[in-house]
Amino acid sequence: MSDRWVAVLAGGLSHERDVSLRSGRRVSAALRQSGVAVEEWDADASLLPKLREHRPDAVVIALHGGEGENGSIQTILELLGIPYVGTDAGTCRRAWDKPTAKAELRRAGVLTPDWVVLPQSAFRELGAQPVLDAMVERLGLPMMLKPDQGGSALGAQVVRSAAELPTAMVGSLAYSDAVLAEQFIDGVEVAVTVVDGPGGPEALPAVEIAPASGVYDYTARYTAGLTTFHTPARLDDATAAKVAELAVSAHRLLGLRDVSRTDAVVSATGEVYFIEVNLSPGLTETSLLPMAAEAAGRSLGSIYAGLVDRAIAR
Amino acid sequence: MSTSGPLPDRLGARSLDPHLGRYAARAEGMTASEVRALFAVASRPEVVSLAGGMPNLAALPLDFLSDQIASIVADDGLVALQYGSAHGIPLLREQICEVMALEGVTGHPDDLVVTVGSQMALDLVTRIFIDPGDIVLAEGPSYVGALGTFASYQADVRHVVMDEHGLVPEALRAALAAAAQAGRRVKFLYTIPNFNNPAGVTLAVARRAEVLDICARHDVLVIEDNPYGLLGFDGQVYPALRSMDSDNVIYLGSFSKTFASGLRVGWALAPHAVREKLVLAAESAALCAPTLNQMVVSRYLATHDWKGQIKSFQTMYRDRRDALLAGLEQHMPAGCSWTRPDGGFFVWLTVPEGVDTKAMQPRAVTARVAYVPGTGFYADGFGSRQMRLSFCYPPPERITEGVRRLAGVLADELDLLRTFGPTASRSLSGPQTPAPDTA
Numbered sequence: 101m102s103d104r105w106v107a108v109l110a111g112g113l114s115h116e117r118d119v120s121l122r123s124g125r126r127v128s129a130a131l132r133q134s135g136v137a138v139e140e141w142d143a144d145a146s147l148l149p150k151l152r153e154h155r156p157d158a159v160v161i162a163l164h165g166g167e168g169e170n171g172s173i174q175t176i177l178e179l180l181g182i183p184y185v186g187t188d189a190g191t192c193r194r195a196w197d198k199p200t201a202k203a204e205l206r207r208a209g210v211l212t213p214d215w216v217v218l219p220q221s222a223f224r225e226l227g228a229q230p231v232l233d234a235m236v237e238r239l240g241l242p243m244m245l246k247p248d249q250g251g252s253a254l255g256a257q258v259v260r261s262a263a264e265l266p267t268a269m270v271g272s273l274a275y276s277d278a279v280l281a282e283q284f285i286d287g288v289e290v291a292v293t294v295v296d297g298p299g300g301p302e303a304l305p306a307v308e309i310a311p312a313s314g315v316y317d318y319t320a321r322y323t324a325g326l327t328t329f330h331t332p333a334r335l336d337d338a339t340a341a342k343v344a345e346l347a348v349s350a351h352r353l354l355g356l357r358d359v360s361r362t363d364a365v366v367s368a369t370g371e372v373y374f375i376e377v378n379l380s381p382g383l384t385e386t387s388l389l390p391m392a393a394e395a396a397g398r399s400l401g402s403i404y405a406g407l408v409d410r411a412i413a414r
Numbered sequence: 415m416s417t418s419g420p421l422p423d424r425l426g427a428r429s430l431d432p433h434l435g436r437y438a439a440r441a442e443g444m445t446a447s448e449v450r451a452l453f454a455v456a457s458r459p460e461v462v463s464l465a466g467g468m469p470n471l472a473a474l475p476l477d478f479l480s481d482q483i484a485s486i487v488a489d490d491g492l493v494a495l496q497y498g499s500a501h502g503i504p505l506l507r508e509q510i511c512e513v514m515a516l517e518g519v520t521g522h523p524d525d526l527v528v529t530v531g532s533q534m535a536l537d538l539v540t541r542i543f544i545d546p547g548d549i550v551l552a553e554g555p556s557y558v559g560a561l562g563t564f565a566s567y568q569a570d571v572r573h574v575v576m577d578e579h580g581l582v583p584e585a586l587r588a589a590l591a592a593a594a595q596a597g598r599r600v601k602f603l604y605t606i607p608n609f610n611n612p613a614g615v616t617l618a619v620a621r622r623a624e625v626l627d628i629c630a631r632h633d634v635l636v637i638e639d640n641p642y643g644l645l646g647f648d649g650q651v652y653p654a655l656r657s658m659d660s661d662n663v664i665y666l667g668s669f670s671k672t673f674a675s676g677l678r679v680g681w682a683l684a685p686h687a688v689r690e691k692l693v694l695a696a697e698s699a700a701l702c703a704p705t706l707n708q709m710v711v712s713r714y715l716a717t718h719d720w721k722g723q724i725k726s727f728q729t730m731y732r733d734r735r736d737a738l739l740a741g742l743e744q745h746m747p748a749g750c751s752w753t754r755p756d757g758g759f760f761v762w763l764t765v766p767e768g769v770d771t772k773a774m775q776p777r778a779v780t781a782r783v784a785y786v787p788g789t790g791f792y793a794d795g796f797g798s799r800q801m802r803l804s805f806c807y808p809p810p811e812r813i814t815e816g817v818r819r820l821a822g823v824l825a826d827e828l829d830l831l832r833t834f835g836p837t838a839s840r841s842l843s844g845p846q847t848p849a850p851d852t853a
């Protein structure tokens with residue numbers, strides 16, 4: 101480890117700044133425990149000069165939301181020639197966009213809830229009501245509505261009746277210019293972390309998420325105690341294998357690198373639906389990746405220290 | 415069924431909070447919220463924050479203060495660094511009486527308790543008067559920090575409407591009558607008569623005696639919270655409610671807005687009979703307000719032109735208020751209305767029908783401007799069409815820029831509502847608590 105050091109980027113200006121700061125603190129502490137020297141930097145106007153001047157041996161991106169996952173920061177790091185943990189810029193741009201990732205995976209035969217994606221302008225220009233009616237006809241109710249990009253469940257809503265739809269649209273469009281409407285899958289939610297190792301991508305044990313309120317929203321995510329987690333998920337062996345395989349396939353098919361987390365829902369009939377993939381998974385005290393690591397008998401620090409080594413070596 | 419397999423079952427089950435079953439009922443609302451999360455972005459310099467209520471301390475004489483603080487420690491350190499009485503330092507209590515005299519209050523230093531900010535005074539008063547379920551009347555909207563305190567003592571808060579002249583006496587009568595009809599006891603009226611947080615309005619002098627009279631007739635105590643009273647932009651001061659009725663008013667004061675909020679020095683002036691309980695409550699809450707900080711305030715009042723300093727604060731805040739009002743005048747779309755404060759820190763903005771300020775907040779953050787959604791200032795979910803805009807902290811040109819951005823956000827939101835029709839406005843959701851630094 102000697103004099104090697106990494107910069108952990110956290111904060112930024114996305115809606116998930118608060119979550120990101122917590123992720124940053126957590127992964128920094130974990131890295132230090134594993135013997136890696138760490139500086140924690142915010143992503144603001146001082147970042148580029150700092151990167152140029154101090155040139156860390158590698159960067160760990162703990163930014164969530166736009167700038168951290170849409171390829172922007174990755175592009176900058178590639179321009180500067182600084183190694184970083186995570187998926188390359190070009191792939192981020194595609195995989196971060198939920199409809200794009202869903203389309204790619206569906207083409208490859210992966211099961212994902214049926215969906216439509218529409219920009220705000222389409223509703224304005226074509227008249228909202230007929231478009232909303234067509235959406236309900238196609239996807240049924242309840243329906244899942246969320247911003248086409250983003251995380252932490254911000255703007256994500258379960259719409260149970262057609263009458264709620266206009267309000268929910270306004271809520272989702274507050275976070276993004278386009279909305280992703282999906283068939284709602286009633287079932288058990290699981291999250292599977294995938295980490296690249298010497299033998300290729302490997303799934304960590306799935307974490308099952310059981311929010312007390314029934315909805316895994318922002319409050320249920322970041323208030324300790326409001327959600328019960330089962331690690332490993334309470335799935336029979338065959339389903340557990342299917343879930344792990346889905347996450348590894350998503351990682352491979354989308355071309356992700358180092359680490360990813362796939363969110364999925366297991367329906368009552370045992371079908372496994374791909375929901376979305378996270379390029380910069382949450383690393384907070386209440387986040388899923390650290391739980392999965394623990395269940396796998398690995399520490400967060402050793403996983404990220406290993407990924408730092410990989411980043412530097414490539 | 416794939417998910418009910420008996421195998422690993424609850425082995426790996428965990429709640430991340432092992433204390434879950436232990437919390438008191440009053441901890442119930444203490445959860446993470448999206449509103450709070452967005453304030454993390456608002457604190458970045460890229461964002462024009464019209465959300466925070468932090469006083470602007472830039473004009474304080476820091477060199478002078480650092481000399482004074484050094485000399486307090488050098489000359490009197492063993493007192494300054496020691497516990498003091500829960501009552502507060504006698505000299506400071508005398509000086510506070512001189513400060514209150516500016517608003518016509520004649521109180522005895524013995525009837526005054528020095529607290530850790532007026533926030534603690536609020537806590538003490540609630541602690542000694544409120545049992546769970548007791549009714550507290552408060553202006554609608556009211557100070558979020560007070561609502562938090564009332565909630566933690568499980569008070570039942572009822573709001574009384576204001577107009578541009580403050581609390582409406584007729585509405586106060588109606589609220590008292592409604593409570594009486596329901597056979598319920600109202601313990602006190604909590605009011606911020608001057609430059610209300612968040613509404614920016616002031617209780618008309620002509621209404622003051624009437625409000626006091628109504629409360630006295632109904633045997634309802636008045637809690638007068640007055641941190642902004644000396645920040646009238648034309649140097650005007652209004653007679654405190656306490657100056658008109660010394661028996662039925664507890665007056666809460668603070669040095670947070672007129673001197674330094676971080677020192678956490680405030681006070682309560684109570685009727686003689688109540689004072690003893692306040693002192694005992696203060697003792698159990700904090701033992702005493704920080705001695706050093708009390709001495710710093712005392713020294714400042716004794717050696718600095720503190721009235722001149724307040725005058726310079728008035729001018730600074732007036733310029734900021736002017737920038738905010740001019741910006742609103744110039745940029746806000748039709749259908750908006752707002753208050754025009756002549757002191758304090760805040761403007762209360764009402765947006766066009768259908769707009770939900772909480773739902774719009776992420777869009778504002780994307781546009782790099784922040785405000786506090788109105789629902790935080792009500793205990794009953796009201797306020798979805800309102801927001802609080804603070805002009806205390808950013809310099810005038812940033813305020814102007816912030817209003818320009820806000821107008822753009824509002825225009826986009828109106829466009830969205832036109833698209834989705836009148837049913838798109840959000841139904842009322844429960845109260846949200848903004849972060850303390852937005853208070």
Ligand SMILES: Nc1ncnc2c1ncn2[C@@H]1O[C@H](COP(=O)(O)OP(=O)(O)O)[C@@H](O)[C@H]1O
Pocket residue numbers: 213244246250251252253254256282283284285286289315316363365375376
């Ligand atoms: N199609 C769906 N059916 C059922 N629940 C869903 C669906 N899509 C999302 N959810 C729920 O909404 C939450 C947020 O959705 P997700 O797409 O994972 O957004 P985020 O990126 O914010 O995590 C999920 O954790 C899950 O609980």
Ligand SMILES: Cc1ncc(COP(=O)(O)O)c(C=O)c1O
Pocket residue numbers: 467530531532533534557559606611639641667668669670675678679680853
């Ligand atoms: C109306 C009102 N009361 C009390 C307080 C708390 O002030 P202090 O700093 O004295 O605790 C504030 C602060 O914002 C306030 O606006």
Ligand SMILES: [Mg+2]
Pocket residue numbers: 252253363376
């Ligand atoms: Mg997710």
